[in-house]
Amino acid sequence: MTLLNLRRAVALWFAALFTLVGIPIWYKLTTIYRAPLPSTYIGSIQENMHSDIHVVVPVYVRSDTYKFPDVHDAIQAEVNALIEARAGRLNWSLQVLQPESHEDLNPETDHVLTLVLDDFTGYSIAYDSKETAVFFDNEAVVSNDVPFFAAQTLVEHTFATEWEHFSHPSRERDDATTEMAISYSPEVHLSISLLTGDGRPVAWDIDSTLEQYFTPLRRFLAPIVNFTVDTSIVQFNDLNLGALQQAHNPSWLDLAHTVDLSDLSSMNHYREKAVLNLAVVFPSAASGSLAFINATSEKPWQSFMVPQWGALVINKDPLPDNSRLTQNYLAPVMYNFVREMFQFLGLSSKSADLSTPYTTIDSFKRVATLKNLEKGAHTLLSLTKLADQFPQMSVPRQVLDNVERALNLRLQIVELLNDPSQGSESTWNTALRLSNNFVQVCEKAFFDKAMVQQNFFPQEHKIAVYLPLLGPLTVITFTGLIKVLREKDESEAKRDETQKESEAEGDNNDEKQILAED
Structure with a gap:
């Protein structure tokens, strides 16, 4: 191999190494990692916030005087009619049940509706338990008004908080409550x-x-x-x-x-x-x-x-x-x-409303759980919008892990809320705890350090930073390659030079011959 061929091979090797290895490595090292966030799924949750949620609250009915065999079914029908008559932003219902034995009921943990025969018609919600007493007289029994009285008491009084928050078409009620209350936090x-x-x-x-x-x-x-x-x-x-x-x-x-x-x-x-x-x-x-x-x-x-x-x-x-x-x-x-x-704390809209603390606390757990689900969904949607708005922003793997964990927590909460067999005090405690974790994980994903600090390079910044380095290297490499490819071997150069000299001598001889003839 001649020296020129060796120089050409080296130049081609450098150019190939620069093009096929150097540039891909630079591109790989300067390309940011963007974890694939489930943007479509999160957007569907935001658009249909409560479509997969149906809050079910069990209520047990007992009567100390009359033995009504089907009173729970009659009350259930009246309750359903009252709730369905008022269109709300969330599906919720009361499951009116008849206990197998009164001894199994615990008014401190279960919602109990007690029908009491008296001389007047009215209701009373216990201070130290979750028991609601509905008083009725014999005239109400004859006119079959007991189921309606009981249903109206449950929906509009015992569960007044759910009635106002869940069966309201807008968030005006929530906004009015939060004027004095601090943001809920565990x-x-x-x-x-x-x-x-x-x-x-x-x-x-x-x-x-x-x-x-x-x-x-x-x-x-x-x-x-x-x-x-x-x-x-x-x-x-x-x-x-x-x-x-x-x-x-x-x-x-x-x-x-x-x-x-x-x-x-x-x-x-x-x-x-x-x-x-x-x-x-x-x-x-x-x-x-x-x-x-x-x-x-x-x-x-x-x-x-x-x-x-x-x-x-x-x-x-x-x-x-x-x-x-x-x-x-x-x-x-x-x-x-x-x-x-x-x-x-947002437990009540009135400072002196301590007449039914057990019922108030229980209702607050349900409302706070739903608000946490809404808050977490808004946070996840903001995260996806932020990632879409800045295509060159890094989305670390831990952000995706937190998003997936949050979505799994939401599924657990929805399963608890929708299960009619659940509904005890421990269920609402678990749902509230999971919803608090849900909000915390969503905020952890949104406020990840790599995203909060906006640690990313836009494409024009990347070019501006690396062009002073890559520009000269590219010019030197390919200019040298072109120069080497244009060079000729020494023997070829000598032959060209000899050929030129012979052609010049031939021209001179021709000129001399022409002069001699003249």
Whole structure:
């Protein structure tokens, strides 16, 4: 092999290596990984949010006086008619059952409808259980009105929360409830603060008060929310209440123009997403008594509900020197806050609605579970839209794993809700827990670090970054290849040169011959 052929072979090898190996490796290393998200399936869930959900709540009917053999069937027909008459955005129903034995019923865990013969017609929902009593007289029996009375009581009173949320064509009811309530979260932090306008020494029996008045509620609400609590005393801060001396019967909207709660809220940072606050405020001695506070000798304070923040308890008079707030003072404050907490948590639209806590909590589990399903579906849809909007954005494998896990959790929840054989308290606890996990996994997928940081290169950025490197390499490689291919061997060059010299000599001889003839 001549030297020229060797040089040509090397040049061709470099060009082939650059084209067939270098460029594919560069493209492979610079190509982002995009996990195939089930966008079509997620979109169908969003479009038909509740098409595969049918909430079934079992209710057991018993009668202590008359033995109605088919009363549960009659009540079932009336219940179905009431629910179907009101078009809603979600399918739900009550499954009216007749227990095999009254001894098997547990009103603390099962919804029980008791028919009671009395002198009047009415109903009563128990405070300490899930039992609903429907009172009827003999005239109602004769006119066959007992099934309708029972059905109306169940649908419009016992399950009023489901009736308003599930059988409502729009979300207006939900929006009205959330004006005061914080966003639902299974983890809620409760921050309790004592604020004084002076630096006088002060103490309070908050630990014993919480143990006696808040711990029972904390245990009662454990299936739906877990509380963490902190307490603090803040001195030389009365929220500038002295500027409101001229106010008359102000509401929180009036106080909001003067009272700034941002400093109080930003004092601490909590691990929990949802935070409730209870601030007990005493004015400074310089401000004197606050005339706008409606106080009595038994209740020297007035409570203001701050939307999506908590309760602000403002005292009329300043604290004296070396004061200690005992349970005699703190117990009414805590009891009032506990009544308002139902509204802050979204359990009720009225702060004093504690007449049926067992039924209210049970209904809240169902509503919260459905809201979590909607929230998670919205999050997954936003994830797919984000991925489609940025074709060069990386979609890591762990994002796809979390999406698949979330969809599996949703299927488990739907199966629980749709199963007529389920419906006990443990079922709703499980469904709520799974729905909380569903929301958490959806948010984990959406807020993945690789996606939150938008760690991707658009195509034009990729070209701009690598062109200064690949451009010169490409020019050098292929220019050298073309130059080598155009070169000729030395022997060929000598033959060409000899041929040119002979042709030149022949031309000269011809010229001489022509001159000689002339």
